Amino acid sequence: MSALAAADERWRRLGADAASALGAGEAPAVAALRRAGLEAFAAQGLPGTKLEEWRYTSLADLAAIDWRLPDERASEVARDTVEALASPVFACGLLVFANGRFVPGLSTLRAPDVEVTTLAAARRANDGRTLPKLGSLVDVKRHPLAALATALLDDGVSIRLPAGARLEQPLHLVFLSEGAGAPVAVHPRVWIEAGRGSHAVVVQDHISLGDGPALSNAVTELHVGPGARLEHVLLQRESFVTFHVSNTAAQLERDARLGTHVVSLGGRLVRNDLSVLLAGEGAEARLSGLFLCTGERLVDNHTSVDHAVPRGTSRQLYKGVLAGRSRGVFRGRVLVRPGAQHTDARQSNPNLLLSDGAEIDGKPQLEIHADDVKCSHGSAIGRVDENALFYLRARGIDEPAARALLVRGFAAEVLGALPEPALAEALGDAFAELLGAPS
Amino acid sequence: MKEAVLEIEGLEASAGGKAILRGIDLVLRAGEVHAIMGPNGSGKSTLAGALAGRPGIEITGGKVRYRGEDLLTLAPEERARRGVFLAFQYPVEIPGVSNNYFLKSAVNAVRQHRGEEPYDAMEFLSVVREKAALVEMPKDLLSRSVNEGFSGGEKKRNEILQMLLLEPTLAVLDETDSGLDIDALRIVASGVNALRSPERAMLVITHYQRLLDHIVPDQVHVLAEGRIVRSGGKELALELEERGYAWLEKEPKQAAGARSAPAAGAR
Numbered sequence: 001m002s003a004l005a006a007a008d009e010r011w012r013r014l015g016a017d018a019a020s021a022l023g024a025g026e027a028p029a030v031a032a033l034r035r036a037g038l039e040a041f042a043a044q045g046l047p048g049t050k051l052e053e054w055r056y057t058s059l060a061d062l063a064a065i066d067w068r069l070p071d072e073r074a075s076e077v078a079r080d081t082v083e084a085l086a087s088p089v090f091a092c093g094l095l096v097f098a099n100g101r102f103v104p105g106l107s108t109l110r111a112p113d114v115e116v117t118t119l120a121a122a123r124r125a126n127d128g129r130t131l132p133k134l135g136s137l138v139d140v141k142r143h144p145l146a147a148l149a150t151a152l153l154d155d156g157v158s159i160r161l162p163a164g165a166r167l168e169q170p171l172h173l174v175f176l177s178e179g180a181g182a183p184v185a186v187h188p189r190v191w192i193e194a195g196r197g198s199h200a201v202v203v204q205d206h207i208s209l210g211d212g213p214a215l216s217n218a219v220t221e222l223h224v225g226p227g228a229r230l231e232h233v234l235l236q237r238e239s240f241v242t243f244h245v246s247n248t249a250a251q252l253e254r255d256a257r258l259g260t261h262v263v264s265l266g267g268r269l270v271r272n273d274l275s276v277l278l279a280g281e282g283a284e285a286r287l288s289g290l291f292l293c294t295g296e297r298l299v300d301n302h303t304s305v306d307h308a309v310p311r312g313t314s315r316q317l318y319k320g321v322l323a324g325r326s327r328g329v330f331r332g333r334v335l336v337r338p339g340a341q342h343t344d345a346r347q348s349n350p351n352l353l354l355s356d357g358a359e360i361d362g363k364p365q366l367e368i369h370a371d372d373v374k375c376s377h378g379s380a381i382g383r384v385d386e387n388a389l390f391y392l393r394a395r396g397i398d399e400p401a402a403r404a405l406l407v408r409g410f411a412a413e414v415l416g417a418l419p420e421p422a423l424a425e426a427l428g429d430a431f432a433e434l435l436g437a438p439s
Numbered sequence: 440m441k442e443a444v445l446e447i448e449g450l451e452a453s454a455g456g457k458a459i460l461r462g463i464d465l466v467l468r469a470g471e472v473h474a475i476m477g478p479n480g481s482g483k484s485t486l487a488g489a490l491a492g493r494p495g496i497e498i499t500g501g502k503v504r505y506r507g508e509d510l511l512t513l514a515p516e517e518r519a520r521r522g523v524f525l526a527f528q529y530p531v532e533i534p535g536v537s538n539n540y541f542l543k544s545a546v547n548a549v550r551q552h553r554g555e556e557p558y559d560a561m562e563f564l565s566v567v568r569e570k571a572a573l574v575e576m577p578k579d580l581l582s583r584s585v586n587e588g589f590s591g592g593e594k595k596r597n598e599i600l601q602m603l604l605l606e607p608t609l610a611v612l613d614e615t616d617s618g619l620d621i622d623a624l625r626i627v628a629s630g631v632n633a634l635r636s637p638e639r640a641m642l643v644i645t646h647y648q649r650l651l652d653h654i655v656p657d658q659v660h661v662l663a664e665g666r667i668v669r670s671g672g673k674e675l676a677l678e679l680e681e682r683g684y685a686w687l688e689k690e691p692k693q694a695a696g697a698r699s700a701p702a703a704g705a706r
Contacts, residue, residue, distance in 0.1 A: 386494060391531040394491050395545035395601060396519035409535030
């Protein structure tokens with residue numbers, strides 16, 4: 001049996017155990033969702049590199065590990081540890097999850113306008129407002145890891161902004177994976193629903209505690225209502241022994257605006273799938289991504305923007321910086337459906353290679369079935385500009401600092417688009433520090 | 440006689456496998472301003488690049504001493520920190536790096552080398568504002584990315600601003616006048632003149648004489664085919680303006696290293 005097939009078997013068993021362990025009191029919506037997830041995972045298994053979608057990203061190393069689901073013991077994370085980690089975000093609410101489970105003692109919320117409930121609480125209460133929508137945006141039949149996460153759905157958060165609600169400060173979700181002892185697999189789950197005309201910034205932050213291996217397999221669903229504005233920041237700053245898989249699915253209604261910002265600074269293997277459906281006319285999606293890859297790490301971003309109706313706008317800017325013998329993948333799909341006239345879609349994917357051993361595979365994929373549209377894409381691979389490097393050195397700035405400055409300059413366009421300047425500054429510093437670290 | 444800031448002895452250099460400098464001898468003393476003139480392709484920018492440590496310029500012979508120290512073994516940043524400044528002919532655009540941040544990094548790198556406290560953001564702001572006013576630099580150019588979208592004149596003013604901030608002991612200006620209108624030329628020249636002092640030496644490289652109306656040199660050297668073919672006082676520049684460079688190339692033998700009066704019949 002291959003490593004992938006053996007791992008499939010283990011995961012199916014975990015999923016089946018989890019399904020059978022559901023108490024008699026389990027909310028029916030969740031029981032059905034988990035069964036559907038398990039079936040979808042059983043039908044697909046862990047994806048191999050023969051699949052076009054996974055061609056450059058092998059899960060063999062992930063499959064070789066005997067993952068355990070987190071045990072029930074309470075988290076012992078200290079408050080000041082969390083506050084230090086969460087510091088760059090000046091948030092109106094901090095919700096902390098340790099190994100996937102909500103930690104009430106470390107969490108605060110000062111936003112009366114927003115309805116926040118943990119999925120564990122919603123399950124206990126059989127919450128008919130929260131549970132039935134879960135899983136409605138993510139397509140588990142096409143995303144095996146999202147199917148797995150759904151089969152193992154445990155805790156997470158649902159955030160609902162009523163019509164017209166405005167959050168003045170970001171809401172900060174911190175997902176800690178405690179890689180201590182046995183390799184642990186967690187499945188963070190986020191549902192965000194921005195009601196008509198509401199406005200919010202949500203930072204979803206994945207951080208490691210401890211040096212042990214962890215798998216973080218997150219599913220995030222974003223529903224942006226008519227005229228609503230949502231900024232979603234996905235930060236990956238986990239340890240270099242962490243596998244991070246994320247699946248974010250968004251749906252935009254009429255005149256909705258969504259900004260997504262995916263910043264990957266950590267992880268041994270990172271795979272981000274982001275699917276955006278422009279379902280209402282006049283909707284606008286801005287997708288930005290930045291990753292820094294060092295050592296032998298791999299970061300893979302797959303985006304898919306579906307222009308289903310007329311007058312939609314999408315902008316994609318993904319930038320990668322690759323050092324050492326690292327690998328990067330960007331695959332950006334834009335689909336313009338028949339009748340989606342006056343679509344304006346742009347995609348740009350510049351990459352900076354810092355070493356000869358690093359490699360980036362980029363593949364734009366435009367499928368256009370309407371004739372009155374503006375669509376463009378551009379992809380580039382460059383190196384540090386030697387003229388610029390000399391210019392900085394000729395002003396007294398030493399070579400490592402000059403290189404770091406140029407790389408930070410390359411990243412600035414993406415960092416500058418982040419909804420919080422303080423966060424952009426902190427991430428820029430983290431970026432520079434990571435760049436300077438031996439790998 | 441004042442102390443020598445720069446001593447160039449038999450300097451030979453090539454770029455892209457092609458010999459460009461074929462034996463340059465030049466001494467600059469503290470307080471002096473020398474001009475280097477010469478036709479396109481004579482090696483002017485290669486000389487400037489060799490002094491600043493530009494990669495791609497291979498030194499194939501000779502010596503350069505800066506305040507008694509072997510300059511050629513130093514990395515570009517080490518030269519800059521010791522007080523060597525090159526104003527670029529083509530200042531480089533650096534997207535995403537604010538001009539202000541760049542200037543502060545440069546100034547603090549040099550200050551630290553001198554054993555001075557680095558400026559904090561507020562201190563630097565007042566210093567940079569004062570110097571920017573000298574070159575009539577619009578404020579928004581400080582917050583924008585380095586040279587990005589700057590006009591030709593704005594780029595050159597930014598070079599002079601850097602020079603004023605770094606207060607070099609040896610300033611090399613590589614065709615700083617090229618592409619400037621007369622107002623920009625006047626501003627650039629007044630920035631350079633503001634820095635003239637008994638401790639500093641300047642090497643002003645130019646194709647045209649007009650810059651030297653504003654920055655009056657102590658000596659003028661003519662470079663042709665990688666050698667200094669004639670040296671003289673500021674009147675040599677006027678003569679070149681009148682007669683072009685062709686007459687020098689016809690009489691190369693007489694020229695090398697010469698400090699003689701202009702050739703007979705020049706006036």
